Amino acid sequence: MIHESSKKILVIEDDAVTRNVFLEVLEAQGFNSIGAENGLAGIQQAQEHLPDLVICDIQMPDMDGYSVLTTLRQHPDTGIIPFIFLTGSNTQADLRKGMELGADDYLTKPSTIEDLLRAIAVRFEKQALLKHWYTNNAHQLSLPLASSTNSESIFPSIPQLQSVFDYIEDNYHQGITLSDVAVAVGYSPAYLTNRVAKQTGETVNGWIVKRRMAAARPLLKNTNKTIEQIAIAVGYQNTCHFSRQFRQHHGISPKIWRKQQEIFESSKNGKLQLIKNRGSLEKLVSLGR
Incomplete structure (x- = not known):
């Protein structure tokens, strides 16, 4: 997998064992990994470090993953950070709720390291494609009109x-x-x-x-x-x-619609000509006095 070593990934997971495994794997892959033990700490870390990607568990005490995502999406600085959920549920209702809140992907527990790295790679590849598109299109307009x-x-x-x-x-x-x-x-x-x-x-x-x-x-x-x-x-x-x-x-x-515009323009031009003619007539009357 090819990636930039400067990419920062925040892992929000209340289970210390799972969190540490993910952090170690990400570090081994060259990422700059950041850990948070609960939702509140995760929000603080996201606002402080502005990571390139957030991986977050859904079921956590005090503040669940949905609340974390909702909070991050409400602020401009964190609102566009890609977000991947970790969940033990794969029901359609849960998946739909996360997507409606703005999640980019789901990883179902238990998931393998390969699944994790593949989901990360797909997300960064899509970002790269979008960046490439902007580079090639930002300074040109292909429509002559x-x-x-x-x-x-x-x-x-x-x-x-x-x-x-x-x-x-x-x-x-x-x-x-x-x-x-x-x-x-x-x-x-x-x-x-x-x-x-x-x-x-x-x-x-x-x-x-x-x-x-x-x-x-x-x-x-x-x-x-x-x-x-x-x-x-x-x-x-x-x-x-x-x-x-x-x-x-x-x-x-x-x-x-086009015909109406023609009639409107013709009427407007006629009124302008009438005003001009009226002005010219007034000048003539004034000179004749």
Whole structure:
């Protein structure tokens, strides 16, 4: 397994034997390991050291793993730290509860050292992929028409979801789906949907559609491109699909919306010309006196 020796991993486990075994294995693998004997100590260690990964038992006295995760997710500094649960239960209800709170993975007790190292490797590999994507995409916009659409900022300012919105911003015109976004940010589609909906009241697919609509409006208003050309430009392979979603968001078809904008612009220009003519007439009357 390849990893950076500077990676810090916090192990929160009330059983001293299990905790020490994990810490020794991680140290032997070159990680900087930190131990905590209970949930409260784990939160303090996480806030102090800001580890790259947290491994936490669920069943602990005083403060269980769910409470630890909830507390960490409420603070910007610790809210995005990858989190792996250790649990003696593998029921669907327990797994779902952890994922809804923001857990990234589960290890069921008893688990082998190989299971532990594999889960860690997968998490860091996903982080590396995301970092690679940012490196290659942060300073470039692949959509030539971006300058005409960036004026409509539709994404909320939520640091924990910035990677989600950045990926949508850079790729919405390529026909991306929820699954593409989930892979890019290292979460399962179901968990990502719950997380985004909980913090924004909107789904990931909803944000993709909103961004496409924001890009479509100036193209309809300011260009002579056909509806089909605009649909392709904002990420749709099917013009009917684009028209249907546009109608759902605006109450009318893109063709009628464009016509309304033309009428509005014509009316506005007519009023401006009338004002100019009125001003010129007043000047003439004044000169004639």
